[in-house]
Amino acid sequence: MKILCVSGGGREVVTDTAALLAPSVRESVRVDANQWIKQLRLVRYDGQSMRERFTYRGDSLWWFTELYLHKMKRLDRAVALVRALDSAVEHHAPARLIVTGGDAIDASVASAFGAARRLPIETNETAEVRHPRWQSYGVGLTAQLSRLRTTMGAPANRPPVAAFVHSAFWHSSDPQGEAYIGPVLHALANAAPGLCFVGVGPRRNFRARRWWDPVAAAMGTAPPAVTPIERFAPRTRLIGSMALWRDRHALAREICAGDDIRAAAAYRGCDLWPVLRRELEDTARLQWPWSARAMDEAGSALDTLRPNAMLTYAEAGGWGRALVLEARRRSVPSIGLQHGFIYRHWLNYLHEPDEILPLGSDDGCPLPDRTLVYDAYAASHLRGAGHFPESRLAVTGNPRLDDLASRVRARRAERDALRDRLGVAGQPLALLTVKFVEMGAWLPALVSAAASQPGIRVIIKPHPAETADLYGPVIASRSNITMAPAGFDLASLLAASDGILTMNSTVGLDAIVLGIPTLVVGLPSNLSPFVDAGLMLGADAPEGIGQALGALLYDRAVRDRLAAAAGPFIRRYGLEPDGRAAERAVSEILRMTQ
Numbered sequence: 001m002k003i004l005c006v007s008g009g010g011r012e013v014v015t016d017t018a019a020l021l022a023p024s025v026r027e028s029v030r031v032d033a034n035q036w037i038k039q040l041r042l043v044r045y046d047g048q049s050m051r052e053r054f055t056y057r058g059d060s061l062w063w064f065t066e067l068y069l070h071k072m073k074r075l076d077r078a079v080a081l082v083r084a085l086d087s088a089v090e091h092h093a094p095a096r097l098i099v100t101g102g103d104a105i106d107a108s109v110a111s112a113f114g115a116a117r118r119l120p121i122e123t124n125e126t127a128e129v130r131h132p133r134w135q136s137y138g139v140g141l142t143a144q145l146s147r148l149r150t151t152m153g154a155p156a157n158r159p160p161v162a163a164f165v166h167s168a169f170w171h172s173s174d175p176q177g178e179a180y181i182g183p184v185l186h187a188l189a190n191a192a193p194g195l196c197f198v199g200v201g202p203r204r205n206f207r208a209r210r211w212w213d214p215v216a217a218a219m220g221t222a223p224p225a226v227t228p229i230e231r232f233a234p235r236t237r238l239i240g241s242m243a244l245w246r247d248r249h250a251l252a253r254e255i256c257a258g259d260d261i262r263a264a265a266a267y268r269g270c271d272l273w274p275v276l277r278r279e280l281e282d283t284a285r286l287q288w289p290w291s292a293r294a295m296d297e298a299g300s301a302l303d304t305l306r307p308n309a310m311l312t313y314a315e316a317g318g319w320g321r322a323l324v325l326e327a328r329r330r331s332v333p334s335i336g337l338q339h340g341f342i343y344r345h346w347l348n349y350l351h352e353p354d355e356i357l358p359l360g361s362d363d364g365c366p367l368p369d370r371t372l373v374y375d376a377y378a379a380s381h382l383r384g385a386g387h388f389p390e391s392r393l394a395v396t397g398n399p400r401l402d403d404l405a406s407r408v409r410a411r412r413a414e415r416d417a418l419r420d421r422l423g424v425a426g427q428p429l430a431l432l433t434v435k436f437v438e439m440g441a442w443l444p445a446l447v448s449a450a451a452s453q454p455g456i457r458v459i460i461k462p463h464p465a466e467t468a469d470l471y472g473p474v475i476a477s478r479s480n481i482t483m484a485p486a487g488f489d490l491a492s493l494l495a496a497s498d499g500i501l502t503m504n505s506t507v508g509l510d511a512i513v514l515g516i517p518t519l520v521v522g523l524p525s526n527l528s529p530f531v532d533a534g535l536m537l538g539a540d541a542p543e544g545i546g547q548a549l550g551a552l553l554y555d556r557a558v559r560d561r562l563a564a565a566a567g568p569f570i571r572r573y574g575l576e577p578d579g580r581a582a583e584r585a586v587s588e589i590l591r592m593t594q
Contacts, residue, residue, distance in 0.1 A: 001101040003084065005094035013092050017080060018441060020087040023540040027524040029083055030345045033076040036267060037069045038352065044260045051359055054255065056244060056292045058361035059325050067318055068287035069279055070347040074105060078275045081109045082268055089117065096120040103127035108274040116269045136285040140245045143238055143293050146230040154304050159196040160593045161188065162307035164298075164323055166314065167199035169464060170226050180339040181313045183399040187582040188311075188589060198301055199226040200294075200319045233300035241292035252284040287318075294322035302330055308593035313339040315368050316348035324366035333592040336368035337585065339400075341506045342378050343526035349386045356387050367392055370592055372585050374398035377573040394588050395574070397581025401510055404491055405577040408514055411495030418496040422485070424457040428553040430519075431497040433505040435463045436470045442503060442522040443474055445542035449549055451478045456553055458501065459484050461493055499552040502527070508536060513575050517562045519552045521545055534565040 003020065005013040021029070041062050045053040051062040069075055081102075088097065099110045099121060107123035114121030163185060170178050175185035175197070189195050244251070255261070256277050265273035298319075302310065310327045314320040315336030327334040342349050355365045372394050373379050379395050382388040411418065419425050430450070434443065450458045458481045462468050468483045475481045484493055490507070494500075500518040502508040504526045508518040512535055520527045523540035531538035537558070539548045551558045570576055 001081070001099060001106060003088055004098040004100070005088055005092040006096050006098065007093070008095040013094075015088065015092075017084040020084040020091075021080060022087070023524050025083050025087065026080075027528070029076060029080045030524075032267070033073075033079045034070070034345060034347050034350060036075055036079065037066055037347065038350070040069075040261075040264055041066070041355070043258075043264050045254075045258055049359070050255075050261075051355075051362060054251070054288075055361060056288070056295060057240065057329075059295070059329075059366075060359075060362040061288050061291065062362075063321050063325075063366055064287050064291035064318060065280075065283050066347060067321070068283045072279065072282075074275060074279055077106070078109045078272050079267060081106060082113055082270050082272075085110065085113045085117075085121075086268070089119065094119070096122070098122045098124070100124040101126055105275055105278065109270070109272060112270040112272055112274075116271070136248060136282075136289070139286065139289045139293065140242065143242065143245075144235070146228075151234045152227060152231040152304065154306070155194075155196065157194050159194045159305055159307045160192045161309050161311050161589060162196045162198055162302070162305045163188070164198045164200055164229070164301075164310065164312040164314075164319070165226065166201050166319075167226060167228065168201055170197075170199065175225070181337055181399065183403045183582040184337060184585045184589075187399075187586045191586050192590060192593075196305055196307065197226045198232070198305075199228045200297075200314075229297045229301050232304045233297040237300040238293060238296050241289060241296045244292045245289035248285045248289050251288060252281040255280045255284050291318060291322060294319055295326055298323045299326040299329065302326055302332055307332060309333040309335060309589065311335045311337060311589060312368075313337040315371065316346075321366045324368055328363065328366065333370075334368040335589055335592055336371040338371070338373045338378060338398075341509050341526070342373075342381055343504070344381065344385065344529065345526065349382060351386045351388075353387050356389070370394055370588065372396045372588055374401070374581075375573045375575050377575070396584040396588055398575075398577065399582040399585060401513060401575075402577045402579050402581045404494075404510060405514060406579065407489075407491035408494050411492050415495055418488075418492055422457075422459065422488070422496055424459075424496070427455060427457045428498045429457045429459065429496060430499045430501050430549070430553060431493050431507075432458055432460045432501040433463075433507040434460070434501075434503055435505070436466050439503055439522065442542065446501065446521055446545055447474055447478060447481055449542075449545035450481055452546055453550065454480055456480060456549070457482075459493060459497075461490060461507075463505075501549070501552075512536075512566045513570060513577065515563060515566070517552055517559050519545075519548050521548075533569065535562065535569055537562070 001017050003015050003017065041049060041051045043050045051060045054061045085097065088094065097119060103125045107125045110121050110123050165178055169180055175182060175189050178185050262273060265271060265276040310323060310332050312320050312323050315324060320336065324334045351365050358364050367388060370392055371382065371388065373382065374397060376395060379393050382393060383390065419429065450456065460471055461484045462471065471483060494514060494516060497516060500508055500511045500516055502518060502520060503522045508520060508527055511518045518536040519539065520531050520536050521539045523531060523538045527536060530536045537548050537552055539545045
């Protein structure tokens with residue numbers, strides 16, 4: 001958004017929210033937004049807290065409310081705009097402000113700021129705010145459409161483990177082909193005959209998803225070796241969630257009723273009720289019906305399969321929490337398997353002490369009975385920031401890194417041939433691993449910085465949940481920046497690369513162990529602690545990317561310094577891959593089945 005600061009004498013200064021937010025302020029925006037969300041659980045409704053007041057089958061819907069508010073990031077946006085406007089006042093002392101380029105939500109935040117600071121503010125929103133009314137209706141519609149699938153009966157033999165995986169990331173009939181935890185699933189399938197795979201979510205990733213997918217899946221396009229969870233839940237098992245769906249508008253009114261929730265909308269003296277009210281209404285209309293349906297389907301699948309244990313690698317997300325709640329209700333041991341780096345601001349893993357404890361009919365945060373983590377770094381974070389009991393954690397190693405490191409070592413023997421195939425012989429090569437939706441304005445800045453140094457090559461490896469066509473307009477006409485060619489897996493690209501460019505990708509952390517230097521742009525980001533520790537280079541402003549990129553690829557002293565810092569860190573937290581992580585994970589999983 002553009003912000004025009006007009007002085008009393010008529011002098012005008014044009015700036016924007018990004019320029020007004022210093023790195024330290026951007027960091028505090030994430031903290032403040034998470035704290036704002038977390039304190040909502042304590043809001044009172046006629047003597048009950050939000051956590052107690054809104055439940056489904058006795059379990060609190062708070063566990064899904066916080067996920068929705070965190071995922072949508074609209075409260076983060078509101079916090080960021082208030083902080084940006086405060087910065088504009090501090091640095092430019094305007095007599096009035098004009099905010100343009102936002103939407104109606106941004107306009108309401110700006111108006112609240114003006115009222116709180118007694119400063120005239122004009123707004124000119126240009127972006128339309130999408131209303132989720134159709135999405136809310138679609139929760140019920142897709143629930144009905146997906147029942148067109150043939151219902152599965154109970155298996156002849158009780159499976160030792162039911163592994164719940166995301167259908168969009170299952171690529172073959174071999175569990176090894178699963179995009180996130182393939183090595184563990186492959187080893188588990190060999191060690192536990194009768195292992196059952198249940199697919200949750202649509203077959204397509206969210207960027208490629210279409211409205212007709214529930215019907216298409218019902219007609220036979222389910223992934224091989226995976227049974228869609230809908231096939232375990234006939235329509236009669238959705239009575240409860242469909243009732244909640246029909247009550248969604250009444251629930252939206254109830255969650256916004258009362259003086260306490262109204263008072264919870266204040267941030268730094270600004271009344272942000274229009275923003276909070278919209279988000280809470282959307283939570284009740286969209287998130288709660290979806291969550292209740294997920295609980296119904298999870299419970300039905302567990303009742304049909306009767307496994308000795310339940311395994312998932314999305315235990316902290318919406319599907320995972322539904323699965324853990326239903327497993328807990330049935331006394332089925334639940335296991336969560338870490339599948340990526342757990343970032344410090346990821347609210348899914350941030351729990352206050354009171355959230356771990358029972359309250360009313362709710363038995364507390366749906367933590368798995370055992371969460372298997374990669375290393376001591378992850379375990380320390382979950383104990384400290386997540387208040388996980390020690391008994392619920394086990395360090396088993398990083399199977400994906402084991403596999404990746406092995407393949408990178410093998411590919412390095414053919415590094416020159418790989419680089420020839422990529423057309424980068426004689427040039428330094430940087431691999432850009434990103435999520436398009438996270439990069440925002442930093443992606444064009446990074447592309448421009450790379451394009452200004454024609455002696456280097458940058459190859460983009462998109463996130464598995466995104467498609468390559470997103471990047472076309474950004475890299476158009478940039479001859480030294482291309483997408484990763486088909487047929488080149490991550491290991492081949494890493495073996496050919498001289499450096500990694502990223503903002504938040506787990507690949508940057510893998511690179512520490514693989515001995516490949518990394519540059520993190522868009523600081524502060526989830527990788528900031530590793531930049532602060534001297535393990536990675538960082539750029540906290542667009543104009544600094546070019547110099548940092550040059551140092552990453554050309555400065556031997558910088559590269560040696562990063563490598564020297566990596567050794568102690570790897571040893572301290574036990575990050576070195578040894579090829580046995582999948583074996584240890586399987587042993588822990590099978591122990592839970594006994």
